[in-house]
Amino acid sequence: MNMFKQATLAVLLSGMGAGAMAANCAQGWNSTTIYVAQNVVSYQLKNYEAKWWTRGEVPGTTGQWGVWKDLGVCGTVTASPVPTAVPTSTPAPTATSKPTATPVPTPTATPKPTATPVPTPTATPKPTATPIPTPTATPKPTATPIPTPTATPNPTATPAPTPTVTPVPTATATATPAPTATPALVPTAAPSSTPAPTQDPAFAKQTNHYPIFHSTKGWLTGNTVYLPVGAAFDPKLTATDLEEGDMTGKIKLESSNLNTQLPGSYSVKYSVKDGWVSSVDNGGFIANMDLNVQVFDPLQGIPTRTLNVDALWPLESQGGSVTLTPGQSVSRTIKVDRAMLPMPAAMVQVNKVQVKETAWGGSTRQIYLQVSRKDTGEVVYGAATTLNSGTTLTLASPLALLTDKEYVFTVRYDAGSTQGFARVAGSSDLWLQLGGTETVSVNAYxxxxxxxxxxxxxxxxxxxxxxxxxxxxxxxxxxxxxxxxxxxxxxxxxxxxxxxxxxxxxxxxxxxxxxxxxxxxxxxxxxxxxxxxxxxxxxxxxxxRPKAVRLSYSYVAFPGEQITHLMSDNAAITASITRNYAPYNIAVSWVDNGVLTFNWNLDGSGDSASNRQQETPFTHGIIPNQSAVFSNVFMVRRYTSTSPCSPTGSGSSLKSGANDMPPRAAFRSACTSSHPEDSGMTLSHEVGHNLGLSHYASADVNSMANFMTSGVRRDPGFFAYQWRTIHNTLEARITAGDPGVGIR
Missing domain, CATH: 2.60.40.10 (Immunoglobulins)
Structure with a gap:
């Protein structure tokens, strides 16, 4: 025993006081063993109790709100046996006093789990050194030798904290349907006796998760990095895995032709492979980090890129309308505010002109758009236009506007029935918004x-x-x-x-x-x-402003449903959703409704995703106090049978955005193979719809990094334009006096 461990043991023993006796140590923790709620293990002379399903998370490192509850100092440690495969016929071990080998014929009602407190976000651990590619010779001859970058120093012997495992979503097809009428139904009362507990089949069949790369630079696979000649390339990568924890030490540099001394286009590729053993998966899941590197010489020119400008001035409220008959027009003076641009620029290219239609002028209407400089009267644009979807005036070509100059936009109505357009609230101005692009140089410094x-x-x-x-x-x-x-x-x-x-x-x-x-x-x-x-x-x-959002969580079981981990995943799922929203200045609190019983199988198919049966616990009033929270989050099982399905199941939501009043709902159909983190990912997506977000439909390389992508998501977040929508929705609902939302 080294001096550090001796000193630690002395402190632990001295803290017990005179005559105090330490509890016996439970079986030692093993990194490959699956533990479920109430399992007790020992680690470094302390006992810990699992709050929910876990594997590979080290006791004592998960924090107050993590999976392991610290039970205090213990005495002699029981050696942990070599782990073996968990027999499908043996129930998962528990720490209860009831014999686990004998099913209890008439157990009491399933206890309502205690709501998990909102965790305080923790600091991201300092990343471990990432392999940096050694420059290789390029085909272009040069008299200057290519220097080898200085090696990044190896970490010290002091163990670094294990990074918090980021949930990894798998493919999830979601929809956001509007509620429809459902057959009238008398809610089914809970059965007088709960079925006997049976083997939880959850994770014997669970799909493995891919490792996740993290870059403190914010780089994602497929991104292009710009470097001036001579600059060091260091993505500062770490890697984590839901099952195996920190995998930074397993990052491998697959290939690199990078030469930071010569301008050109290069490619650097990393990979990390987990230890999943499966003939189907060929021995492990591999994650890749592929980066494109553009090395440039600032003396020969700095590369440029195009930035979108969604709005050229702050969003204005609409109020009142102006009506036009043929021959009439309405105008609005605007100025492109340089401060609204991502980067200061002398000019923007307008490609989007938005208005709001209040009265339709018919299919034969004709509209003309003219733009002129206010100071000189010069007409810079004039062409016939069409009004698409009642919101967008089409442009024949992009419109170049100088920043900080005033322009007059005139909408002339040439033919059709009476046409209406919205005005700015409290003003006679036409409601108008412009969007476009600007061209900027990359940062060469x-x-x-x-x-x-x-x-x-x-x-x-x-x-x-x-x-x-x-x-x-x-x-x-x-x-x-x-x-x-x-x-x-x-x-x-x-x-x-x-x-x-x-x-x-x-x-x-x-x-x-x-x-x-x-x-x-x-x-x-x-x-x-x-x-x-x-x-x-x-x-x-x-x-x-920092927002407080209250949600409820329920699991809705069908009568006679087999007892599985789905009924006790509430703590892990709600903690996942809370973590997912914390970085966006939103603190989520919970009302735990526990396990409710309801026969959602109205069409007899046994499939909760059939005919939107998954929403019936909400539409039939089974979820209590629906209007007392911002949204009602719940899960049902996908099938009444034991048929397998995708671990991610399916999700949906009811009501979205700033104008929808409560009650709202966010829900999904789950399977026993669904990991709580996957459920938290899917339900975070559905709550995003409640907050006014649409699907992230862009097919760009970063789509998997967004919660609102309807396909595969890995280590997702919300993008900046979505921050605005989320907080605008919450501000509107706070103003409307909704329960479940407020300022903290």
């Missing part, structure tokens, strides 16, 4: 990463052609961005465009500047990065 201690989200530009964004809270809590300066970069300095919205404290470093940001009031502004008197990069700062 440094890259930006989010500090591992941050609690709120950072988006490096995940949505197609979007800029960087950082979420802040009006609580004033500090959030930090790190700017890693490239070699030979000039001095950088930083400003916040509107200091009334957010404050900035800069701590310069030898190669990395630390920017501490605090939200002051709700709104948006830009953090600007300057070099040589020019803005070379910007981060959109989105400051929101």
């Amino acid at each position: 440094g890259d930006i990463e989010s500090d591992h201690s941050n609690l709120l989200a950072y988006d490096p530009g995940y949505s197609l052609n979007s800029g960087k964004s950082k979420l802040l809270s009006t609580t004033g809590a500090d959030e930090t961005l790190l700017v890693n300066r490239f070699p030979n970069a000039p001095a950088l300095y930083y400003t916040v465009e509107n200091p009334a919205v957010a404050s900035l404290l800069v701590t310069p470093g030898s190669s990395t500047d630390r920017l501490t940001l605090s939200g002051l009031q709700a709104g948006e502004t830009n953090l600007q990065i300057w070099a040589n008197g020019v803005v070379v990069d910007a981060v959109r700062l989105i400051v929101t």
Whole structure:
């Protein structure tokens, strides 16, 4: 026993006091053994009790809200036997005093699990060193030898904390149907006797999860990285796996032709393979991180990229309308606000003109759009247009507008019946919104990463052609961005465009500047990065009020349903959803309705996804106090039989967005092979619909990283444009006085 362990043991024993006796140590914890709720193990002279299903999570490292409950110091440790496959006929071990070998014929009603407290988000652990590719020779001859990058130092012998395992979703097809009338039904009363507990078949058949790569730079597989000649390439990768925990040490550099000394296009590929043993899976699941690297010489030109500009001024409310007959027109003076752009620019290309139709002028209507400079009267655009879906005026070609100049938009009505358009609330102005693109240079002087201690989200530009964004809270809590300066970069300095919205404290470093940001009031502004008197990069700062959202959770069993882990997954599922929303300045609390009984099998198919039967516990009032929470989250089993199905099941929701009043619902059909983290992922997606989000339909390389993708999701989050929608919905419902939402 080394000195550290001796000292630890002495402290533990001295803490028991005179005459105190330590409890006997339970069987030792084993990293490959499956444990379920109430299983007790020992680890490093302490006993721990499992709160729900787990495998590979080290006792004492999961925190107060994690899977292991600390039972205190114990005495002699019972050696852990070599793990063997769990027989399908043997019940999962429990810590109860009832014999596990004999089924109890008439157990009492299933106890209602205690609601899991909302966990406090923990700091992301410091990433372990990532293999950095050694530059290889390129086909182009050069007289300059290619230097080998300095090796990243190996970690010290002190064990690093195990990263929090990120839930990995599998393919989930979801829909958001509007509620429809269902057959009248008298709710079925709970049976007088609960079926005898049986073997929980959950995880013997569970699909393995893929490992997940994490980059502190925010890079995802398929992304393109821009580096000036001579800059170091370090993605700062770690890897985790739901079943195996930290897998950073197993990251492998598969291939690289990177030469940071010569301009060109390169490819760097990493992989990590888990230890899943299956003939079907050929010995393990492999995750890949493929990065495209563009090395450029700033003296020969800096690459550019196109950024989307969703709105050229803040969103305005609609109120009242203007009606037009043929020969009449309505105008609106606008100015492209440079401060609304992701990066300051002299010009934007408008490709979207939005209005709101209040009265349809008929299929033969004719509309003409004209745009002119207000100061000179010059007509810069004029063409016939069509009104699509009552919201969008088509453009014959993109419209180039100078920033900070005033333009007059005129909608002339040439033919048709009476046509109506919405006005700005409290104004005679036509309600109008423009969107488009701007072309900007990449940052040739440094890259930006989010500090591992941050609690709120950072988006490096995940949505197609979007800029960087950082979420802040009006609580004033500090959030930090790190700017890693490239070699030979000039001095950088930083400003916040509107200091009334957010404050900035800069701590310069030898190669990395630390920017501490605090939200002051709700709104948006830009953090600007300057070099040589020019803005070379910007981060959109989105400051929101911290929201509190109350949800309910229920599991709805059919009469006589076999007892499985699905009935006790509530703690793990609600903790997963709470974690998923915490980085977006939303604290979720829960009302636990426990296990409810209802015969949802109205059509006799035995399939809860058939004819939308999965929503009937909500539409038939089985879920209690529906209007007392923001949304009612619940699960049912997919089939009444033991037929297998996809671990992710199917999900849906009822009611979405700022204008829908309660009650709302988010639900899914699950299988006994469904892992609680997969259920939490699917239900987080459905709650997203309640919050006004649509499916993320873009086919870009980052689609799997978004909660609202309807297909495969891996380590997802919400993108910056979705932050706005979520908080706009909650602000509207707070104003409307809804229960279940508030400011914390």
